[in-house]
Amino acid sequence: MRCPFCGSPDSQVKDSRAAEDGSAIRRRRVCPDCSGRFTTFERVQLRELVVVKKSGRRVPFDREKLARSIRTALRKRDAEPERVxxxxxxxxxxxxxxxxxxxxSASVGRLVMDALRGFDDVAYVRFASVYRDFQHAADFAAVLGELTAEERVETDDGN
Known part of the structure; x- marks a missing residue:
């Protein structure tokens, strides 16, 4: 693994442990050239995914971009990093x-919306405002109405 500090092509693994409920491996590394320490994660990747944008453009799927957009929606919310x-x-x-x-990209957005709906209402509305391209305050009111209606149905069902 290349050192992010000095660019040295080699680094040494100092510690490895399971992370994210065993779906990843966290490795602490040290560079023998500059003594810089950094952490890497290894995850299983079943296949190379390509995201087809609304414009028709194709880009490689980027897990980190997905994570950034979710963390942006959750900014300043009380969300456990492990759950995220x-x-x-x-x-x-x-x-x-x-x-x-x-x-x-629409299917990726729908999956994120579904996940956020049960996770955090405020993050759901934040993400929806970008995903659905809100233009007016009424757009926010409509989504809030959907959430309120869902809560009433759950309360009426005894859930």
């Missing part, structure tokens, strides 16, 4: 298990 990582890993597994090498 499990949610991200679950979304990635769903995408990989479709059997298709290409997924639409």
């Amino acid at each position: 990582e499990r949610m991200i890993s679950g979304i990635v597994r769903q995408l990989e298990s479709t059997g298709d090498a290409e997924v639409s």
Whole structure:
């Protein structure tokens, strides 16, 4: 693994342990040239995914980009990092298990919306405002109305 500090092509693993409920391996590394320390994660990747954007452009799926957008929606919210990582890993597994090498950006957005709906209402509305391209305050009101209606149904069902 290349050192992110000095660019040296080699680094030594000092510690390895399971992370994210065993779905990843966390490795602490040290560079023999500059003594810099850094952490890497290894995850199973079932297939190379390509995201098809609305414009038709195709880009490689980027787990970190997905994680950044979810963390942005969750910014300043009380969310346990482990639960967030499990949610991200679950979304990635769903995408990989479709059997298709290409997924639409809309399907990625729907999976994130579904995951956030049960996770944090505020993050759900934040993400929805970007995903659904809100233009007016009424757009926020409509999503809040959907959430309120869902809560009433759950309360009426005894859940």
